[in-house]
Amino acid sequence: MTQSCLGKIRSYYARFSDKEKKIANYILENPEQIIHCTINEVAEDLDVADATVFRFCKRIGFKGYQAMKIALASEIMTPIQQIHEEITERDSEKTVADKIFRSNIRSLENTLQVLDANSINKAVSILLNAERIEFYGTGGSSMIAMDAYHKFIRTGIKTFAFVDSHFQLMAASQLTSKDAAVVISHSGTNKDTIRILETANENGAKTIGITSFPKSPVSQKADVALITSAEETEYRSEALASRISQLSLIDALYVNIMIKNKEHANRSLEKVRNAISETRM
Structure with missing residues:
Protein backbone atom coordinates (compact mmCIF):
# COMPACT_ATOMS: atom_id res chain seq x y z
CA MET A 1 0.00 0.00 0.00
CA THR A 2 1.33 3.45 -0.94
CA GLN A 3 2.19 5.53 2.08
CA SER A 4 0.02 8.64 2.52
CA CYS A 5 2.42 11.56 2.71
CA LEU A 6 -0.12 14.26 3.62
CA GLY A 7 -1.84 11.94 6.09
CA LYS A 8 1.45 11.21 7.84
CA ILE A 9 2.34 14.89 8.03
CA ARG A 10 -1.04 15.78 9.56
CA SER A 11 -0.88 12.90 12.04
CA TYR A 12 2.65 13.79 13.21
CA TYR A 13 2.15 17.57 13.08
CA ALA A 14 1.58 18.20 16.81
CA ARG A 15 4.84 16.38 17.58
CA PHE A 16 7.04 18.27 15.08
CA SER A 17 9.73 20.74 16.09
CA ASP A 18 9.43 24.34 14.84
CA LYS A 19 11.69 23.62 11.85
CA GLU A 20 9.74 20.48 11.03
CA LYS A 21 6.45 22.39 11.19
CA LYS A 22 7.92 24.93 8.77
CA ILE A 23 8.63 22.16 6.26
CA ALA A 24 5.28 20.48 6.96
CA ASN A 25 3.35 23.69 6.31
CA TYR A 26 5.24 24.23 3.07
CA ILE A 27 4.33 20.74 1.82
CA LEU A 28 0.70 20.91 2.96
CA GLU A 29 0.23 24.29 1.29
CA ASN A 30 2.10 23.48 -1.94
CA PRO A 31 1.81 19.73 -2.63
CA GLU A 32 1.62 20.13 -6.42
CA GLN A 33 4.66 22.40 -6.45
CA ILE A 34 6.73 20.07 -4.27
CA ILE A 35 6.61 17.16 -6.73
CA HIS A 36 8.38 19.34 -9.33
CA CYS A 37 11.04 20.70 -6.94
CA THR A 38 14.43 19.34 -6.01
CA ILE A 39 15.47 19.02 -2.38
CA ASN A 40 17.85 21.96 -2.92
CA GLU A 41 15.01 24.19 -4.15
CA VAL A 42 12.80 23.32 -1.19
CA ALA A 43 15.65 23.92 1.27
CA GLU A 44 16.46 27.26 -0.39
CA ASP A 45 12.82 28.44 -0.29
CA LEU A 46 12.61 27.59 3.42
CA ASP A 47 16.11 28.84 4.27
CA VAL A 48 17.09 25.50 5.83
CA ALA A 49 19.79 22.95 5.05
CA ASP A 50 19.21 20.12 2.56
CA ALA A 51 19.92 17.71 5.41
CA THR A 52 17.05 19.21 7.43
CA VAL A 53 14.58 18.43 4.63
CA PHE A 54 16.05 14.95 4.24
CA ARG A 55 15.70 14.24 7.97
CA PHE A 56 12.09 15.45 7.82
CA CYS A 57 11.35 12.88 5.09
CA LYS A 58 12.92 10.16 7.24
CA ARG A 59 10.94 11.41 10.26
CA ILE A 60 7.62 10.72 8.52
CA GLY A 61 8.66 7.25 7.39
CA PHE A 62 10.27 7.65 3.95
CA LYS A 63 13.76 6.61 2.87
CA GLY A 64 14.45 10.07 1.56
CA TYR A 65 13.15 13.10 -0.34
CA GLN A 66 12.63 11.23 -3.62
CA ALA A 67 10.57 8.49 -1.92
CA MET A 68 8.42 11.14 -0.28
CA LYS A 69 7.88 12.90 -3.64
CA ILE A 70 6.75 9.65 -5.28
CA ALA A 71 4.23 9.01 -2.50
CA LEU A 72 3.03 12.62 -2.63
CA ALA A 73 2.61 12.54 -6.42
CA SER A 74 0.60 9.33 -6.22
CA GLU A 75 -1.58 10.81 -3.51
CA ILE A 76 -2.47 14.15 -5.09
CA MET A 77 -3.11 12.61 -8.50
CA THR A 78 -5.82 10.30 -7.21
CA PRO A 79 -9.46 11.39 -7.57
CA ILE A 80 -10.08 10.98 -3.84
CA GLN A 81 -9.98 14.40 -2.18
CA GLN A 82 -8.88 14.75 1.41
CA ILE A 83 -11.65 16.31 3.50
CA HIS A 84 -10.20 18.64 6.10
CA GLU A 85 -12.95 20.87 7.42
CA GLU A 86 -13.33 22.85 10.62
CA ILE A 87 -16.66 22.88 12.44
CA THR A 88 -18.21 26.35 12.52
CA GLU A 89 -21.15 27.89 14.39
CA ARG A 90 -22.97 28.28 11.06
CA ASP A 91 -23.01 24.53 10.41
CA SER A 92 -26.30 22.65 10.57
CA GLU A 93 -26.70 19.70 12.95
CA LYS A 94 -26.28 17.27 10.05
CA THR A 95 -23.16 19.08 8.81
CA VAL A 96 -21.61 18.90 12.29
CA ALA A 97 -22.37 15.16 12.38
CA ASP A 98 -20.84 14.71 8.92
CA LYS A 99 -17.64 16.52 9.92
CA ILE A 100 -17.30 14.56 13.15
CA PHE A 101 -17.64 11.27 11.29
CA ARG A 102 -15.12 12.39 8.67
CA SER A 103 -12.72 13.47 11.40
CA ASN A 104 -13.03 10.05 13.05
CA ILE A 105 -12.42 8.33 9.74
CA ARG A 106 -9.29 10.48 9.22
CA SER A 107 -8.06 9.63 12.72
CA LEU A 108 -8.38 5.93 11.96
CA GLU A 109 -6.68 6.28 8.58
CA ASN A 110 -3.82 8.32 10.03
CA THR A 111 -3.36 5.85 12.90
CA LEU A 112 -3.25 3.00 10.41
CA GLN A 113 -0.50 4.84 8.53
Missing part, protein backbone atom coordinates in the same frame (compact mmCIF):
# COMPACT_ATOMS: atom_id res chain seq x y z
CA VAL A 114 1.71 5.24 11.62
CA LEU A 115 0.94 1.83 13.13
CA ASP A 116 4.06 -0.33 13.21
CA ALA A 117 3.59 -4.02 12.33
CA ASN A 118 6.48 -5.14 14.52
CA SER A 119 5.04 -3.30 17.54
CA ILE A 120 1.63 -4.90 17.03
CA ASN A 121 3.26 -8.34 16.80
CA LYS A 122 5.19 -7.78 20.03
CA ALA A 123 2.12 -6.46 21.85
CA VAL A 124 0.00 -9.46 20.83
CA SER A 125 2.79 -11.83 21.93
CA ILE A 126 3.05 -10.12 25.34
CA LEU A 127 -0.70 -10.33 25.93
CA LEU A 128 -0.97 -13.89 24.68
CA ASN A 129 1.71 -15.12 27.07
CA ALA A 130 0.60 -13.15 30.12
CA GLU A 131 -0.94 -14.90 33.13
CA ARG A 132 -2.63 -11.64 34.06
CA ILE A 133 -3.37 -8.46 32.08
CA GLU A 134 -4.10 -5.13 33.72
CA PHE A 135 -5.27 -2.00 31.89
CA TYR A 136 -4.40 1.44 33.25
CA GLY A 137 -5.53 4.93 32.34
CA THR A 138 -6.42 8.07 34.27
CA GLY A 139 -9.02 10.73 33.43
CA GLY A 140 -10.57 10.15 30.02
CA SER A 141 -8.16 7.29 29.37
CA SER A 142 -9.66 5.35 32.28
CA MET A 143 -12.77 4.81 30.14
CA ILE A 144 -10.62 3.29 27.40
CA ALA A 145 -9.03 1.00 30.01
CA MET A 146 -12.46 -0.10 31.23
CA ASP A 147 -13.56 -0.79 27.65
CA ALA A 148 -10.44 -2.92 27.20
CA TYR A 149 -11.29 -4.82 30.39
CA HIS A 150 -14.86 -5.36 29.12
CA LYS A 151 -13.45 -6.96 25.96
CA PHE A 152 -10.47 -8.90 27.32
CA ILE A 153 -12.38 -10.56 30.14
CA ARG A 154 -13.87 -12.69 27.36
CA THR A 155 -10.44 -14.04 26.36
CA GLY A 156 -10.08 -16.33 29.36
CA ILE A 157 -6.94 -14.52 30.47
CA LYS A 158 -7.15 -13.01 33.97
CA THR A 159 -7.93 -9.36 33.29
CA PHE A 160 -8.33 -6.35 35.60
CA ALA A 161 -8.87 -2.60 35.42
CA PHE A 162 -9.58 0.08 38.02
CA VAL A 163 -10.88 3.61 37.57
CA ASP A 164 -9.22 5.07 40.68
CA SER A 165 -5.54 5.95 40.14
CA HIS A 166 -4.57 4.89 43.70
CA PHE A 167 -6.09 1.45 43.15
CA GLN A 168 -4.21 1.30 39.86
CA LEU A 169 -0.90 2.06 41.55
CA MET A 170 -1.53 -0.56 44.25
CA ALA A 171 -2.46 -3.14 41.61
CA ALA A 172 0.68 -2.34 39.61
CA SER A 173 2.78 -2.92 42.74
CA GLN A 174 1.55 -6.53 42.82
CA LEU A 175 2.43 -7.41 39.21
CA THR A 176 5.10 -9.99 38.44
CA SER A 177 7.29 -10.92 35.48
CA LYS A 178 4.48 -13.24 34.30
CA ASP A 179 2.04 -10.35 33.94
CA ALA A 180 1.34 -7.62 31.37
CA ALA A 181 0.36 -3.98 31.91
CA VAL A 182 -1.29 -1.89 29.21
CA VAL A 183 -0.95 1.83 29.97
CA ILE A 184 -3.15 4.25 28.03
CA SER A 185 -2.41 7.98 27.88
CA HIS A 186 -3.02 10.36 24.97
CA SER A 187 -0.27 12.78 25.98
CA GLY A 188 1.95 10.15 27.57
CA THR A 189 2.98 12.71 30.21
CA ASN A 190 0.41 12.27 33.00
CA LYS A 191 2.38 11.93 36.27
CA ASP A 192 0.05 9.33 37.81
CA THR A 193 0.15 7.22 34.67
CA ILE A 194 3.93 7.42 34.42
CA ARG A 195 4.29 6.32 38.06
CA ILE A 196 1.99 3.35 37.42
CA LEU A 197 4.06 2.38 34.37
CA GLU A 198 7.32 2.71 36.30
CA THR A 199 5.92 0.54 39.11
CA ALA A 200 4.90 -2.15 36.62
CA ASN A 201 8.38 -2.04 35.08
CA GLU A 202 10.05 -2.27 38.50
CA ASN A 203 8.11 -5.46 39.19
CA GLY A 204 9.26 -7.04 35.93
CA ALA A 205 5.89 -6.95 34.16
CA LYS A 206 5.85 -6.61 30.37
CA THR A 207 4.45 -3.18 29.49
CA ILE A 208 2.56 -1.79 26.50
CA GLY A 209 2.00 1.95 26.08
CA ILE A 210 -0.83 3.37 23.97
CA THR A 211 -0.25 7.07 23.31
CA SER A 212 -0.25 9.72 20.59
CA PHE A 213 3.29 10.93 21.25
CA PRO A 214 6.27 8.69 20.29
CA LYS A 215 8.74 10.72 22.36
CA SER A 216 6.59 10.91 25.50
CA PRO A 217 7.67 9.21 28.77
CA VAL A 218 4.96 6.53 28.39
CA SER A 219 6.18 5.69 24.89
CA GLN A 220 9.84 5.67 25.93
CA LYS A 221 9.41 3.68 29.17
CA ALA A 222 7.05 0.96 27.85
CA ASP A 223 8.46 -2.26 26.37
CA VAL A 224 6.21 -1.71 23.35
CA ALA A 225 4.67 1.59 22.22
CA LEU A 226 1.56 1.71 20.03
CA ILE A 227 0.97 5.15 18.52
CA THR A 228 -2.44 6.58 17.67
CA SER A 229 -3.20 9.77 15.77
CA ALA A 230 -5.89 12.45 15.76
CA GLU A 231 -6.46 16.04 14.65
CA GLU A 232 -7.55 18.83 16.97
CA THR A 233 -10.35 21.25 16.10
CA GLU A 234 -11.79 24.30 17.86
CA TYR A 235 -14.61 22.34 19.49
CA ARG A 236 -12.88 18.99 19.92
CA SER A 237 -9.50 18.44 21.53
CA GLU A 238 -6.94 16.09 20.03
CA ALA A 239 -7.28 13.93 23.16
CA LEU A 240 -11.01 13.44 22.57
CA ALA A 241 -10.53 12.72 18.87
CA SER A 242 -7.82 10.15 19.61
CA ARG A 243 -10.17 7.91 21.60
CA ILE A 244 -11.79 6.41 18.52
CA SER A 245 -8.31 5.28 17.40
CA GLN A 246 -7.46 3.96 20.87
CA LEU A 247 -10.70 1.95 20.98
CA SER A 248 -10.01 0.52 17.54
CA LEU A 249 -6.47 -0.40 18.54
CA ILE A 250 -7.80 -2.21 21.60
CA ASP A 251 -10.27 -4.03 19.32
CA ALA A 252 -7.42 -5.12 17.06
CA LEU A 253 -5.42 -6.51 20.00
CA TYR A 254 -8.50 -8.29 21.38
CA VAL A 255 -9.42 -9.97 18.09
CA ASN A 256 -5.81 -11.08 17.56
CA ILE A 257 -5.82 -12.75 20.98
CA MET A 258 -9.18 -14.43 20.33
CA ILE A 259 -7.90 -15.83 17.02
CA LYS A 260 -4.57 -17.07 18.35
CA ASN A 261 -6.06 -18.55 21.54
CA LYS A 262 -9.23 -19.79 19.86
CA GLU A 263 -10.22 -22.86 21.89
CA HIS A 264 -9.58 -21.32 25.31
CA ALA A 265 -11.17 -18.03 24.24
CA ASN A 266 -14.29 -19.74 22.91
CA ARG A 267 -14.79 -21.61 26.19
CA SER A 268 -14.44 -18.37 28.10
CA LEU A 269 -16.79 -16.55 25.74
CA GLU A 270 -19.40 -19.27 26.19
CA LYS A 271 -19.21 -18.88 29.98
CA VAL A 272 -19.75 -15.14 29.65
CA ARG A 273 -22.73 -15.65 27.34
CA ASN A 274 -24.30 -18.22 29.66
CA ALA A 275 -23.86 -15.98 32.70
CA ILE A 276 -25.43 -13.02 30.90
CA SER A 277 -28.32 -15.06 29.50
CA GLU A 278 -29.17 -16.36 32.99
CA THR A 279 -29.55 -12.80 34.30
CA ARG A 280 -32.06 -12.06 31.54
CA MET A 281 -34.35 -15.00 32.39
Whole structure:
Protein backbone atom coordinates (compact mmCIF):
# COMPACT_ATOMS: atom_id res chain seq x y z
CA MET A 1 0.00 0.00 0.00
CA THR A 2 1.33 3.45 -0.94
CA GLN A 3 2.19 5.53 2.08
CA SER A 4 0.02 8.64 2.52
CA CYS A 5 2.42 11.56 2.71
CA LEU A 6 -0.12 14.26 3.62
CA GLY A 7 -1.84 11.94 6.09
CA LYS A 8 1.45 11.21 7.84
CA ILE A 9 2.34 14.89 8.03
CA ARG A 10 -1.04 15.78 9.56
CA SER A 11 -0.88 12.90 12.04
CA TYR A 12 2.65 13.79 13.21
CA TYR A 13 2.15 17.57 13.08
CA ALA A 14 1.58 18.20 16.81
CA ARG A 15 4.84 16.38 17.58
CA PHE A 16 7.04 18.27 15.08
CA SER A 17 9.73 20.74 16.09
CA ASP A 18 9.43 24.34 14.84
CA LYS A 19 11.69 23.62 11.85
CA GLU A 20 9.74 20.48 11.03
CA LYS A 21 6.45 22.39 11.19
CA LYS A 22 7.92 24.93 8.77
CA ILE A 23 8.63 22.16 6.26
CA ALA A 24 5.28 20.48 6.96
CA ASN A 25 3.35 23.69 6.31
CA TYR A 26 5.24 24.23 3.07
CA ILE A 27 4.33 20.74 1.82
CA LEU A 28 0.70 20.91 2.96
CA GLU A 29 0.23 24.29 1.29
CA ASN A 30 2.10 23.48 -1.94
CA PRO A 31 1.81 19.73 -2.63
CA GLU A 32 1.62 20.13 -6.42
CA GLN A 33 4.66 22.40 -6.45
CA ILE A 34 6.73 20.07 -4.27
CA ILE A 35 6.61 17.16 -6.73
CA HIS A 36 8.38 19.34 -9.33
CA CYS A 37 11.04 20.70 -6.94
CA THR A 38 14.43 19.34 -6.01
CA ILE A 39 15.47 19.02 -2.38
CA ASN A 40 17.85 21.96 -2.92
CA GLU A 41 15.01 24.19 -4.15
CA VAL A 42 12.80 23.32 -1.19
CA ALA A 43 15.65 23.92 1.27
CA GLU A 44 16.46 27.26 -0.39
CA ASP A 45 12.82 28.44 -0.29
CA LEU A 46 12.61 27.59 3.42
CA ASP A 47 16.11 28.84 4.27
CA VAL A 48 17.09 25.50 5.83
CA ALA A 49 19.79 22.95 5.05
CA ASP A 50 19.21 20.12 2.56
CA ALA A 51 19.92 17.71 5.41
CA THR A 52 17.05 19.21 7.43
CA VAL A 53 14.58 18.43 4.63
CA PHE A 54 16.05 14.95 4.24
CA ARG A 55 15.70 14.24 7.97
CA PHE A 56 12.09 15.45 7.82
CA CYS A 57 11.35 12.88 5.09
CA LYS A 58 12.92 10.16 7.24
CA ARG A 59 10.94 11.41 10.26
CA ILE A 60 7.62 10.72 8.52
CA GLY A 61 8.66 7.25 7.39
CA PHE A 62 10.27 7.65 3.95
CA LYS A 63 13.76 6.61 2.87
CA GLY A 64 14.45 10.07 1.56
CA TYR A 65 13.15 13.10 -0.34
CA GLN A 66 12.63 11.23 -3.62
CA ALA A 67 10.57 8.49 -1.92
CA MET A 68 8.42 11.14 -0.28
CA LYS A 69 7.88 12.90 -3.64
CA ILE A 70 6.75 9.65 -5.28
CA ALA A 71 4.23 9.01 -2.50
CA LEU A 72 3.03 12.62 -2.63
CA ALA A 73 2.61 12.54 -6.42
CA SER A 74 0.60 9.33 -6.22
CA GLU A 75 -1.58 10.81 -3.51
CA ILE A 76 -2.47 14.15 -5.09
CA MET A 77 -3.11 12.61 -8.50
CA THR A 78 -5.82 10.30 -7.21
CA PRO A 79 -9.46 11.39 -7.57
CA ILE A 80 -10.08 10.98 -3.84
CA GLN A 81 -9.98 14.40 -2.18
CA GLN A 82 -8.88 14.75 1.41
CA ILE A 83 -11.65 16.31 3.50
CA HIS A 84 -10.20 18.64 6.10
CA GLU A 85 -12.95 20.87 7.42
CA GLU A 86 -13.33 22.85 10.62
CA ILE A 87 -16.66 22.88 12.44
CA THR A 88 -18.21 26.35 12.52
CA GLU A 89 -21.15 27.89 14.39
CA ARG A 90 -22.97 28.28 11.06
CA ASP A 91 -23.01 24.53 10.41
CA SER A 92 -26.30 22.65 10.57
CA GLU A 93 -26.70 19.70 12.95
CA LYS A 94 -26.28 17.27 10.05
CA THR A 95 -23.16 19.08 8.81
CA VAL A 96 -21.61 18.90 12.29
CA ALA A 97 -22.37 15.16 12.38
CA ASP A 98 -20.84 14.71 8.92
CA LYS A 99 -17.64 16.52 9.92
CA ILE A 100 -17.30 14.56 13.15
CA PHE A 101 -17.64 11.27 11.29
CA ARG A 102 -15.12 12.39 8.67
CA SER A 103 -12.72 13.47 11.40
CA ASN A 104 -13.03 10.05 13.05
CA ILE A 105 -12.42 8.33 9.74
CA ARG A 106 -9.29 10.48 9.22
CA SER A 107 -8.06 9.63 12.72
CA LEU A 108 -8.38 5.93 11.96
CA GLU A 109 -6.68 6.28 8.58
CA ASN A 110 -3.82 8.32 10.03
CA THR A 111 -3.36 5.85 12.90
CA LEU A 112 -3.25 3.00 10.41
CA GLN A 113 -0.50 4.84 8.53
CA VAL A 114 1.71 5.24 11.62
CA LEU A 115 0.94 1.83 13.13
CA ASP A 116 4.06 -0.33 13.21
CA ALA A 117 3.59 -4.02 12.33
CA ASN A 118 6.48 -5.14 14.52
CA SER A 119 5.04 -3.30 17.54
CA ILE A 120 1.63 -4.90 17.03
CA ASN A 121 3.26 -8.34 16.80
CA LYS A 122 5.19 -7.78 20.03
CA ALA A 123 2.12 -6.46 21.85
CA VAL A 124 0.00 -9.46 20.83
CA SER A 125 2.79 -11.83 21.93
CA ILE A 126 3.05 -10.12 25.34
CA LEU A 127 -0.70 -10.33 25.93
CA LEU A 128 -0.97 -13.89 24.68
CA ASN A 129 1.71 -15.12 27.07
CA ALA A 130 0.60 -13.15 30.12
CA GLU A 131 -0.94 -14.90 33.13
CA ARG A 132 -2.63 -11.64 34.06
CA ILE A 133 -3.37 -8.46 32.08
CA GLU A 134 -4.10 -5.13 33.72
CA PHE A 135 -5.27 -2.00 31.89
CA TYR A 136 -4.40 1.44 33.25
CA GLY A 137 -5.53 4.93 32.34
CA THR A 138 -6.42 8.07 34.27
CA GLY A 139 -9.02 10.73 33.43
CA GLY A 140 -10.57 10.15 30.02
CA SER A 141 -8.16 7.29 29.37
CA SER A 142 -9.66 5.35 32.28
CA MET A 143 -12.77 4.81 30.14
CA ILE A 144 -10.62 3.29 27.40
CA ALA A 145 -9.03 1.00 30.01
CA MET A 146 -12.46 -0.10 31.23
CA ASP A 147 -13.56 -0.79 27.65
CA ALA A 148 -10.44 -2.92 27.20
CA TYR A 149 -11.29 -4.82 30.39
CA HIS A 150 -14.86 -5.36 29.12
CA LYS A 151 -13.45 -6.96 25.96
CA PHE A 152 -10.47 -8.90 27.32
CA ILE A 153 -12.38 -10.56 30.14
CA ARG A 154 -13.87 -12.69 27.36
CA THR A 155 -10.44 -14.04 26.36
CA GLY A 156 -10.08 -16.33 29.36
CA ILE A 157 -6.94 -14.52 30.47
CA LYS A 158 -7.15 -13.01 33.97
CA THR A 159 -7.93 -9.36 33.29
CA PHE A 160 -8.33 -6.35 35.60
CA ALA A 161 -8.87 -2.60 35.42
CA PHE A 162 -9.58 0.08 38.02
CA VAL A 163 -10.88 3.61 37.57
CA ASP A 164 -9.22 5.07 40.68
CA SER A 165 -5.54 5.95 40.14
CA HIS A 166 -4.57 4.89 43.70
CA PHE A 167 -6.09 1.45 43.15
CA GLN A 168 -4.21 1.30 39.86
CA LEU A 169 -0.90 2.06 41.55
CA MET A 170 -1.53 -0.56 44.25
CA ALA A 171 -2.46 -3.14 41.61
CA ALA A 172 0.68 -2.34 39.61
CA SER A 173 2.78 -2.92 42.74
CA GLN A 174 1.55 -6.53 42.82
CA LEU A 175 2.43 -7.41 39.21
CA THR A 176 5.10 -9.99 38.44
CA SER A 177 7.29 -10.92 35.48
CA LYS A 178 4.48 -13.24 34.30
CA ASP A 179 2.04 -10.35 33.94
CA ALA A 180 1.34 -7.62 31.37
CA ALA A 181 0.36 -3.98 31.91
CA VAL A 182 -1.29 -1.89 29.21
CA VAL A 183 -0.95 1.83 29.97
CA ILE A 184 -3.15 4.25 28.03
CA SER A 185 -2.41 7.98 27.88
CA HIS A 186 -3.02 10.36 24.97
CA SER A 187 -0.27 12.78 25.98
CA GLY A 188 1.95 10.15 27.57
CA THR A 189 2.98 12.71 30.21
CA ASN A 190 0.41 12.27 33.00
CA LYS A 191 2.38 11.93 36.27
CA ASP A 192 0.05 9.33 37.81
CA THR A 193 0.15 7.22 34.67
CA ILE A 194 3.93 7.42 34.42
CA ARG A 195 4.29 6.32 38.06
CA ILE A 196 1.99 3.35 37.42
CA LEU A 197 4.06 2.38 34.37
CA GLU A 198 7.32 2.71 36.30
CA THR A 199 5.92 0.54 39.11
CA ALA A 200 4.90 -2.15 36.62
CA ASN A 201 8.38 -2.04 35.08
CA GLU A 202 10.05 -2.27 38.50
CA ASN A 203 8.11 -5.46 39.19
CA GLY A 204 9.26 -7.04 35.93
CA ALA A 205 5.89 -6.95 34.16
CA LYS A 206 5.85 -6.61 30.37
CA THR A 207 4.45 -3.18 29.49
CA ILE A 208 2.56 -1.79 26.50
CA GLY A 209 2.00 1.95 26.08
CA ILE A 210 -0.83 3.37 23.97
CA THR A 211 -0.25 7.07 23.31
CA SER A 212 -0.25 9.72 20.59
CA PHE A 213 3.29 10.93 21.25
CA PRO A 214 6.27 8.69 20.29
CA LYS A 215 8.74 10.72 22.36
CA SER A 216 6.59 10.91 25.50
CA PRO A 217 7.67 9.21 28.77
CA VAL A 218 4.96 6.53 28.39
CA SER A 219 6.18 5.69 24.89
CA GLN A 220 9.84 5.67 25.93
CA LYS A 221 9.41 3.68 29.17
CA ALA A 222 7.05 0.96 27.85
CA ASP A 223 8.46 -2.26 26.37
CA VAL A 224 6.21 -1.71 23.35
CA ALA A 225 4.67 1.59 22.22
CA LEU A 226 1.56 1.71 20.03
CA ILE A 227 0.97 5.15 18.52
CA THR A 228 -2.44 6.58 17.67
CA SER A 229 -3.20 9.77 15.77
CA ALA A 230 -5.89 12.45 15.76
CA GLU A 231 -6.46 16.04 14.65
CA GLU A 232 -7.55 18.83 16.97
CA THR A 233 -10.35 21.25 16.10
CA GLU A 234 -11.79 24.30 17.86
CA TYR A 235 -14.61 22.34 19.49
CA ARG A 236 -12.88 18.99 19.92
CA SER A 237 -9.50 18.44 21.53
CA GLU A 238 -6.94 16.09 20.03
CA ALA A 239 -7.28 13.93 23.16
CA LEU A 240 -11.01 13.44 22.57
CA ALA A 241 -10.53 12.72 18.87
CA SER A 242 -7.82 10.15 19.61
CA ARG A 243 -10.17 7.91 21.60
CA ILE A 244 -11.79 6.41 18.52
CA SER A 245 -8.31 5.28 17.40
CA GLN A 246 -7.46 3.96 20.87
CA LEU A 247 -10.70 1.95 20.98
CA SER A 248 -10.01 0.52 17.54
CA LEU A 249 -6.47 -0.40 18.54
CA ILE A 250 -7.80 -2.21 21.60
CA ASP A 251 -10.27 -4.03 19.32
CA ALA A 252 -7.42 -5.12 17.06
CA LEU A 253 -5.42 -6.51 20.00
CA TYR A 254 -8.50 -8.29 21.38
CA VAL A 255 -9.42 -9.97 18.09
CA ASN A 256 -5.81 -11.08 17.56
CA ILE A 257 -5.82 -12.75 20.98
CA MET A 258 -9.18 -14.43 20.33
CA ILE A 259 -7.90 -15.83 17.02
CA LYS A 260 -4.57 -17.07 18.35
CA ASN A 261 -6.06 -18.55 21.54
CA LYS A 262 -9.23 -19.79 19.86
CA GLU A 263 -10.22 -22.86 21.89
CA HIS A 264 -9.58 -21.32 25.31
CA ALA A 265 -11.17 -18.03 24.24
CA ASN A 266 -14.29 -19.74 22.91
CA ARG A 267 -14.79 -21.61 26.19
CA SER A 268 -14.44 -18.37 28.10
CA LEU A 269 -16.79 -16.55 25.74
CA GLU A 270 -19.40 -19.27 26.19
CA LYS A 271 -19.21 -18.88 29.98
CA VAL A 272 -19.75 -15.14 29.65
CA ARG A 273 -22.73 -15.65 27.34
CA ASN A 274 -24.30 -18.22 29.66
CA ALA A 275 -23.86 -15.98 32.70
CA ILE A 276 -25.43 -13.02 30.90
CA SER A 277 -28.32 -15.06 29.50
CA GLU A 278 -29.17 -16.36 32.99
CA THR A 279 -29.55 -12.80 34.30
CA ARG A 280 -32.06 -12.06 31.54
CA MET A 281 -34.35 -15.00 32.39
